[in-house]
Amino acid sequence: MAGTSSRKSGSAGTPTPSSTETDLVKEAEATRASAGYHLIGKRTPLIDAALKVTGRAEYTDDIKRPGMLVGRLLKSVHPHARIRSIDVEEARRHPGVAAVLTGDRYPTPFGVLPMTHDETALAVGRVRFLGEHVAAVAAVDEETCERAFELIHVEYEPLPVYDDPKVSREPVPVKIHDRALRDTNLQKEVFQHFGDVPKALEGASQKVKLSGKYLGVSHGFTEPHCTIAEHTPDGRLTVWSATQVPHYLHRSLSEVLGMPMHRIRVVKPEVGGGFGGKSDPFPHEIACAALAIETGRPVKVLFDREDVFYLNHGRHPTQNDVTVGVDADGKFLAMDIDALIDGGAWSSFGVVTTYYNGVLAMGPYRFDNFRYHGARAYTNHPPSGAMRAHGGTNMRYTVESVVDEIAARMSFDPIELRLQNFLPPNFKTINEFRITSNSVRQCILAARDRSGWEEKYRKLPYGRGIGVACGFYISGSNSPIHFTPVFPQCTVHLKADMDAGVTIHCGAADIGQGSKTVLAQVVAEVLGIRMDRCRVAAVDSDTAPVDLGSYSSRVTFMMGNAAKAAAENLKVPLLQAASELLEVPPDRLEASEERIHVKERPSQGVPFHEALHKAMETKGALVASGAYSTKPLGGTFKGAKAGTAPAYSFSAYVAQVDVDPETGFVHVENVWAAFDCGRPLNPLAVEGQIEGSIHMGLGQLLSEGLSYRGARLMNPSLLDYKILTPMQMPKVECLLVGEDDPEGPFGAKEAGEGPLVAALPAVGNAIYDAIGVRLMDLPITPDKVLRALEEQRKKGGAVKPPAPTRPSKRTPTHGGR
Amino acid sequence: MHLDAFDLHQPTSVEEALALAQRHAGKFDFLAGGTDLLPNYKMHLNVRPHLISLDHVAELRAFRPEAGWLGATVRLRNLEGSSTLRRRYPGIAEAAEEIATPLVRASGTVGGNLLVETRCFFFNQSYPWRQALGFCLKADGDQCHVVPQKTRCYATFSGDLAPALMVLDAHAEIAGPGGRRRVAVADLYDPKGDGVRRTKLGPGELLVGVQIPPGAEHLKAKYSKLRVRPSFDFPELGVAVALEEKGGKVARLEIALGGLETYPRLMRAQTSPLVGERLTEERVKALSEDLVKAVRPVHNTFLAPDYRRKMTGVYVRRAIGALRSGS
Amino acid sequence: MPKKVPVRLRVNGEEHELHLPPQRILLDVLREELNLTGTKRGCDLGTCGCCTILVDGEPRLSCLMLAKLAEGHQLTTVEGISPAGALHPVQKAFIDLGATQCGFCTPGFIVTAVAFLRDHPGATRDEISRALSGNLCRCTGYVKILDAVEAAARTLAPAQER
Structure with a gap:
């Protein structure tokens, strides 16, 4: 399977892409292959895997002093x-x-x-x-x-105990913290308004409002x-x-x-494992x-x-209302959001959470009018914080459900409706996000083609359904948490010594996602050497230069760029030394296959270690440094920096479900996960992030939730907090269709958090297709499904929603952009 | 997490185990697989200063599925792995393979599952958690938090084997200071108990094993379990059905329910009127409705009680349907 | 001083004579007394599978076993799954197919899978997924774990028609 980034899990048969379709995945792979990298983009086993499978990897609790x-x-x-x-x-x-x-x-x-x-x-x-x-x-x-x-x-x-954020919003006799706003227990409140939302909604031919309710979620790392x-x-x-x-x-x-x-x-x-926890x-x-x-x-x-x-510091318990207005042709006119977030007892990342619940909501769609009111309340619950796709998950579920509902009410195919409303690449959004690379169109078309959407949407028998949703996430936060004095967001140091190995020092925290492997891949790619020459040193503040940490999906993008810069700096004396040995100017030399050689005449060259030793003659071990900082981004209004990122990931997932209308059990059968992370540096690891995200997303959707009675957490155990088992995973097909990002290392963007967000609403929308019920209270446990079905039966009959009647434009896989 | 100190005894015979039990009366627990007891001990729930391990009591390990005998410390894993058991008593194999996880079943035993501690959100918690609540009737306190009062515990019976054995009319063999006795599994549980003590095992009595009566292998039998995840979770409802039809009429029909109340119940009052009748769709529907009316789950497990009641009807109908269609 | 009893354990083929309070849990003894830290503590209550070891070849939860009651049994931890310098096909497949991310659940999955494939060399993906349903993983979504165990099953039963 080497070099193939479309992989199905499960041994069951291949879903049939209709044979007339162009395969977007294969096209993307071919484009990437033409760059000719020897390590970047290859399915690369993680460099610490051998230690982990033998029990030798050392975790904190394994250390004895x-x-x-x-x-x-x-x-x-x-x-x-x-x-x-x-x-x-x-x-x-x-x-x-x-x-x-x-x-x-x-x-x-x-x-x-x-x-x-x-x-x-x-x-x-x-x-x-x-x-x-x-x-x-x-x-x-x-x-x-x-x-x-x-x-x-x-x-x-x-x-007095405050366990309801609605109460925290009102004047209270006792403030949980003095710094709470006014005489309330609100920790943070955000108002944003772009364009004119009331006016745009007034002129809308269809307005859809849905309210979502979400329990808190635990990271659940082992x-x-x-x-x-x-x-x-x-x-x-x-x-x-x-x-x-x-x-x-x-x-x-x-x-x-x-x-x-x-x-x-x-x-x-x-x-x-971390996931923000x-x-x-x-x-x-x-x-x-x-x-x-x-x-x-x-x-x-x-x-x-x-x-x-x-x-805790997990995903916030949230209630949100999302209203979207569209014109008669299905063009999105305005989005209006209200979110109330239960922050628990501390602030943690709460200011960011409060912004993200709004500013990331428009996501892959273009809106010219947007209004957001968000509030994060202190309560006497354990503190909420950042969890994978922080601020982008609960709101995304409501938004994508609203989009699905608009399609249903206006009789659109939901894929066609989305295609009409996507942000283009290289665009500035109404809230001044700078969008650069954006392959969301390719994502949704690839997911459509691979899932057999046309044959399934509204056509599967009652109880079975298919749904689509899109996603959008930051690839690194533009603003570091500490911004004065100014430092780079990531620095990488390299040392090449007489053993002809390269030691990589960086403070970036590999928490299982594979960032050490990315470091080695990037450095070895630039130096044209085998990866096993590179060893990644421990994260030790005495020796490793600072990286700000593994959060906001920043590591591959920022560390990757810093590592690339460091390796390029290390290459300079190597080329110089080779130039002396070969008597050829350095600009005519390149490094590949463990040698430094003349570009147009590879046979004329010296082995890597000879060039290195030559370069070391007078200065000893070679050291080099590389750093990365984002460019200034974003507008000047209050909160304008929130959500600004040097790049954004995009996604479109299609999910297929089987709902038992008598018991309310939801079985997720398939997920076709089309993801735009730019160029995947290590497709094996990217798939792992997508598959793990789907597991985590479906957990929140189906059974996970921090259950409180008053201020008391009722399920603080892995028995009662229900993480999905191996038997519950759907078949997953990862479709990596992104184009190179102009600023990402080798064109890469994030794949750590973005892959989560579309998973939940894709399944929620598939449930709607299966049984005609829209479930907005997560987790969607079987008892809730059954209750909703009973209400639906009372209102008149359990049936699938009607098929779209608008003539589908049937957007071709190519064109129409 | 650590365990409080205890003395560990390792008898090698039933008699020796009983003698130890007598010597440490009221101050001991028998320890079989440990998958139920040790988590509770780690949470400091009703710990005792003496543990009597049954690991070395060979008699308890006897497993003779061909003769319908299941020793008390036969591992659950052996039940699901036995083709003889599966052929003769499919309902028991189905119940066994649905218990907890493969790893728990490798340690967990027949006796442990029959006598599994009842469970409740207010009981299966750590010491500090319960301390913050003021403890409960079942451990360290005197107040029930599910149905607020001070006399009866409403923790849920969460074993899977009991219903499957009840419908086959299996009998438990019990050894005690006064010798050995046999009691129907259906009568092993005490409906009149206060819920904290919910079996009729006397102090110092030991479950030796379970005998399934001859002929039970001719019954069609099935066990279906409601739970959110297909592994790990205790039953939110367990339905065991045994059925024999002769000449198109019911010769025997037994249904037992677990996971709903403080003890598992054999539902004879609802099933016996059907003996001699044709099992029409209407009758099955009426039966399932009767059962729904007869059960009273409370809100101390993951799924809502009204849902678990409704599912009782659905699971019974489906189980009977599956037995009759042979699937 | 707490009362101690002699405990003789045979782990990965090596005998250990210890003196321990009878209430000591096997997982604690493996990690703290014998420094076999490959076996992980994820929940301590039998609900995650991270502490799985083999007892006479059968996967068991070491967090729910008294060390004293492990006497007389052959114990195998992840450190003893493969001889020094070699990898079991399951381990090899975990590396090659990306089945480990953070790696904390990995030892539990490895020992469970090794024992299962020994008894069921031609296992299907569904059977494997059932066999691993007592082990939680939060990183991988299990997809690549199942890929790896399936691949190892093929390696271990090359002649078998699957």
Whole structure:
């Protein structure tokens, strides 16, 4: 299968693309192949896979330090209460206990965003959710820690509990944080208006409004949080942590502990999945470091699964209303959105979330009128935060459902309706996003052709259905979280030494997505060498230059560009040295196949290592650096930077479902996932991101959800929080049809988060096609499906929706652009 | 997560196990596969200072599907893997292969599933979680949070084998200080209990195994399970049906339901009037409606109780349909 | 001091004599006493499959086993699946077909799949998916895991008509 980026999972038969169609996937592959790269674009096994399949890869919890203590954190038993007093003296005296800390020791507030610091290492004077940490204990073992917990006496004074964001929006007697807006518990509110939405809606020939309701979602990574800290007599602090953002952790440790950054070393071992759940600096990481300072001994804090659910920072529980108006021909005129987001007890990425729920909504479609009102409320739920396709998932489901509903009401084929309304490439949107590469048309046509859409849409028997949805996501955030003083968003260092190997240093956090492999691929591609000459050094703040972290789908784009620049810089002295050996000017030389040779005469050249050794004669090991920063982007209005990115991914997914009308069970049979990530650097890894995204998206759609009764989380376990099993995965066909992005490394864009967003509404729309019921309350569990069907039967009969009557233009696979 | 300290006993015979049970009366649990007990112990739920492991009691491991005998510590994995069992008692094989996950079934046992602890959102939680709630009737507290009162526990019976065995009229063999006795699996559970203790096993009594009576292999039998995911999840509803028709009329029809209430129930009151009747579509429909009326699930599992009731009817109809069509 | 009992374990062919409190869980002992950290702790409650090891060749959850009760059994962890310097066909296929991303669930999948294919060399994709239905993976959507185990099944049963 090498070199083929359209792959089906499952051993079942091939869906039949109609033979008259041009195959967009094959065309895209042929175009890419013509560039002649030797590593880029090849299906490349991840460079750490051999360690992972043998159990040798080292995760934080696998690390042991001499004399290491166990650190544990005492949880609040109140969702909202003042802490009148904490008496820890008895616990401190208990045999085996090395230290007990409370919030007053390091009270400096912190948070991932500089403008909303409202978290503390341990609760200071107040607890704001069940499970918040009120004290930290270091002891010889877990049993002793728990014994110490029993000896810690906390006196609480309960406060009013806020578990409904609607209440948080109103004036409240007690604010969860002083920084909440006005006399409410709102953390952030956003108003945006472009064009004239009321006027445009007035003139619309069809207006569709749908409201979506979404439970909170957990990242569900398999590795629970774990941190080890050690404070050594030389005054240095080393912290190993399961984090996606070693640099932000580094900053927060420094701020809260009052220790200069250069005395702190942050190491990121292997991370067992993140999906945004390890993309904040966390209280337990700082508390762990505090215990290490206090005891002078290494301390490990390992979460159990329940702790993971309380730390949460998952996808926000959300209610949103989306109204879209269209003209008689189906042209989108205006979009109006209202979103209320349950932020839980802390801010985390909340400012970004509040913007993203609006600014990413128009997505792949062109609108000239857009209005958004978004509010994120503090509540006494565990804090919500960033999760894969942050801010772009719940709103996308409502938007794509609205588009599907417009098509149904106006009797359009939903693919034709979308084709009429897509943003073109190289376009500036009404909210001043700069769109460059954009293959959304190819995506939807490829998904249409491969899925057999024409033969299935509204034509499958009752209970079976097919649906389509599109997606759009940022490929890296244009704005770094910390913007003064100015630094690059990513830096890569290379060292080539006499062993003829190249060591790559970069702070980018590989959390399983394969960014280490991309680093090696890019550097080896530029230097024309085998990948095994490249080794990617550990993420260690002492040696690795800063990358801002694995979030906002920024790594491939930014790190890839930085790595490319570094490798090109390293190539300069190599070409110079080869030029001396060959007596040919460097500009006539190129590097390929482990040699540096004359461009037009490959036989005239020197092996890589000879050129390297020559170059090292006077300066020793070659070192080079490359960095990447985005160009200034976006408008000048308030919030204009939110959602601006150097590139955007696009997608179109078609899903096919089988719904049991008697039980309400939804079986997702197929997903045809057409994705535009520009040029896929490693199609094997890109497919993995798409398939994993579909799994995660279908989980949120069908069974996952943080279930609260009041402020109490009812399902903090992997038994009751229902992640899909292998038996529930549909057949997935990945269709990679993107064109090269002008600014991405080798033309690449993101593929880490964007692949999630279309999965949910494609299935939701397929359910509508199957049974004529639109389900807007996620997760769509069988009991909800059945209830909706019963209501539908009461209103008159369970039938499939009618087929579109508008003569389909039947947009050809080519042309019509 | 750690376990509180306990003494571990490893008897090698039923007698020795009973003697240990007597010596540590009220302060022990029997430990078989551990897949139910150990998670509960990790959550510090009703832990005891003595654990009596049944691993080395050879008698309990006896597995003779050809004779209808299933020892108490026969692994669930052995049930689903036995072609003899599947041929003779397909309903039991179907129930076994639907339990939890393949990994749990490799450790989990027949006895463990029959006597599995009842489950509830307010019970199957960690110590700090329950502490924040003020604990519950079933562990460390005196208040039920599902149906607020202080006398009865509403945790849901979540075993799969019991209904499948009940419809075959299987009997449990129980060893105790007073010798051995046999009791119908259908009578193993105590409808009059307070819900916390829901079996009729006396203190210090040990389940030795289950005997399926001769002739049961001639019944058509089926087990269907409602759950959100096709693995991991406990039953939200378990329907076992056994059917024999002679000359187009019902000679025998048994239905047992699990996953709905605090104990599994054999629904004779609803099925016995059908004996001697033709199983028409109308009768099956009426039967399923009767069953829906007879069950009272509460809101302490994942799916809504009204939905689980409705599904009782659907699953019964489908199971009977499948048995009659031979699928 | 907590009471300790002698515990003799045979792991990956090697004997270990330990003194442990009887309530120690096998997973904890493997990771903390024997430094066999390839076996992962994902939930500690039997609901994720990350801690799977082989007990007399059968995949079992080491988080739900007392170490003391593992005496007398042959234990195999992911470290013992293949001899030094070699890879089992399942491991090889996991690498080549992209079946591991973050890698945290991978050891559990590997040992489960190795045992399953030993007993069912000609297994179909559906059978494999059922056999792996006690292991959760959050990265891959299982697609490439199933691809890899299917490919390994073919390697292991080349002559068998599938």
